[in-house]
Amino acid sequence: MRIGIIDADLLYRKRHRFPNLACMKLSAYWKEQGFETELLLDYSQAGEYDRLYVSKVFTDTFVPEHILTRETTVYGGTGFFYDKAPVLPEAIEHHTPDYHLYDQMVKEHSEGEKKKKEFQFYTEYSIGFLTRGCFRKCSFCVNKNSTGAAPASPLEEFYDPSRKKLCFLDDNFFACAGWEKIFSSVLETGRRFQFRQGLDLRIMQKRQMELLASGKLDNGMIFAFDHIKDQELIVRKLELLREVIPVSYQKIKLYVLCGYDWEGTWKADFWAKDIRDVFIRIEILMRYKCLAYLMRYAAWEQAPEVYKGMYINLSRWCNQPAQYSKKSLREFCTGQGEYSSCFRYLTAFEALHPEMAHYLDMKYEEVQYGKIYG
Numbered sequence: 001m002r003i004g005i006i007d008a009d010l011l012y013r014k015r016h017r018f019p020n021l022a023c024m025k026l027s028a029y030w031k032e033q034g035f036e037t038e039l040l041l042d043y044s045q046a047g048e049y050d051r052l053y054v055s056k057v058f059t060d061t062f063v064p065e066h067i068l069t070r071e072t073t074v075y076g077g078t079g080f081f082y083d084k085a086p087v088l089p090e091a092i093e094h095h096t097p098d099y100h101l102y103d104q105m106v107k108e109h110s111e112g113e114k115k116k117k118e119f120q121f122y123t124e125y126s127i128g129f130l131t132r133g134c135f136r137k138c139s140f141c142v143n144k145n146s147t148g149a150a151p152a153s154p155l156e157e158f159y160d161p162s163r164k165k166l167c168f169l170d171d172n173f174f175a176c177a178g179w180e181k182i183f184s185s186v187l188e189t190g191r192r193f194q195f196r197q198g199l200d201l202r203i204m205q206k207r208q209m210e211l212l213a214s215g216k217l218d219n220g221m222i223f224a225f226d227h228i229k230d231q232e233l234i235v236r237k238l239e240l241l242r243e244v245i246p247v248s249y250q251k252i253k254l255y256v257l258c259g260y261d262w263e264g265t266w267k268a269d270f271w272a273k274d275i276r277d278v279f280i281r282i283e284i285l286m287r288y289k290c291l292a293y294l295m296r297y298a299a300w301e302q303a304p305e306v307y308k309g310m311y312i313n314l315s316r317w318c319n320q321p322a323q324y325s326k327k328s329l330r331e332f333c334t335g336q337g338e339y340s341s342c343f344r345y346l347t348a349f350e351a352l353h354p355e356m357a358h359y360l361d362m363k364y365e366e367v368q369y370g371k372i373y374g
């Protein structure tokens with residue numbers, strides 16, 4: 001039996017550079033049963049396989065209908081079913097991934113040092129879930145039906161010692177009761193590691209911060225600051241974090257969710273309030289010398305033009321640490337030229353909301369270090 005595997009996100013999203021874990025596990029499982037597996041890099045040969053697996057993570061990734069309706073096609077993943085995605089059969093879910101599934105694709109596209117770095121998740125990382133689930137039930141999240149974090153795969157299940165680094169996809173690692181034992185298995189490897197989805201700073205205790213800081217962090221620390229209502233708690237935790245990690249260590253990044261109305265009313269004034277809340281969160285992060293990374297919920301595209309333009313401006317500025325740490329938002333937009341859309345939206349926004357003008361001038365280096373609340 002010939003088995004074709006399609007990572008639909010890879011085919012549809014030009015800049016997508018992260019392997020699909022389910023595809024790698026499927027490949028490894030079927031290889032072990034003695035079958036050939038192959039990663040397809042377009043849909044043209046899809047009819048030539050006895051079975052075709054299609055997986056996607058992102059809901060807006062397009063997959064042609066005729067591929068999904070073939071009798072031999074099996075498809076799955078959060079991109080198709082979001083929070084109702086069926087889990088993989090146990091024997092596949094707990095199989096070590098086939099880290100060579102993408103070899104040919106990587107070989108064809110990764111000539112040169114810069115390109116190699118771009119494809120590093122395919123070549124340098126062991127990837128998996130140490131734990132799965134989260135207790136918080138955020139209404140926008142794929143985990144909203146989860147009841148809590150629980151151990152998923154022991155590290156040895158997906159750890160390939162020939163790979164230099166570890167990447168964990170856990171939803172809320174420190175919410176898992178057995179985190180300490182699991183985490184010691186990570187530290188014992190001596191490998192660089194990252195929790196790619198961010199950690200939940202709100203529940204973290206000093207001991208967890210210290211242990212985290214004692215490991216070889218790959219790409220710094222990443223947390224989430226999704227909701228403005230958490231600001232006082234986040235400030236307290238940032239205070240604690242800065243007792244553990246000196247302020248000179250600047251690779252602490254917090255995801256800042258925007259464009260999502262937690263109340264679900266989507267009133268006309270939501271967009272202005274949301275942007276104000278983003279500014280407040282950024283100011284807090286600047287005070288603790290942390291980076292911000294704007295995560296735009298899909299609805300941001302429905303915002304009136306000026307606000308939509310501001311979401312783009314804010315993302316371009318924040319999500320490039322070299323810009324965020326050196327320039328104010330105004331300097332960043334002005335630097336794009338007075339005829340740029342960037343500058344145009346900034347000017348239009350300021351005319352509409354002069355009360356927020358001071359946020360346009362705040363600068364990472366100039367925002368005074370330390371607490372403003374409590």
Ligand code: SF4
Pocket residue numbers: 134135136137138141142143144171172200
């Ligand atoms: S805390 Fe994070 S992982 Fe947990 S439900 Fe909310 S968004 Fe999802």
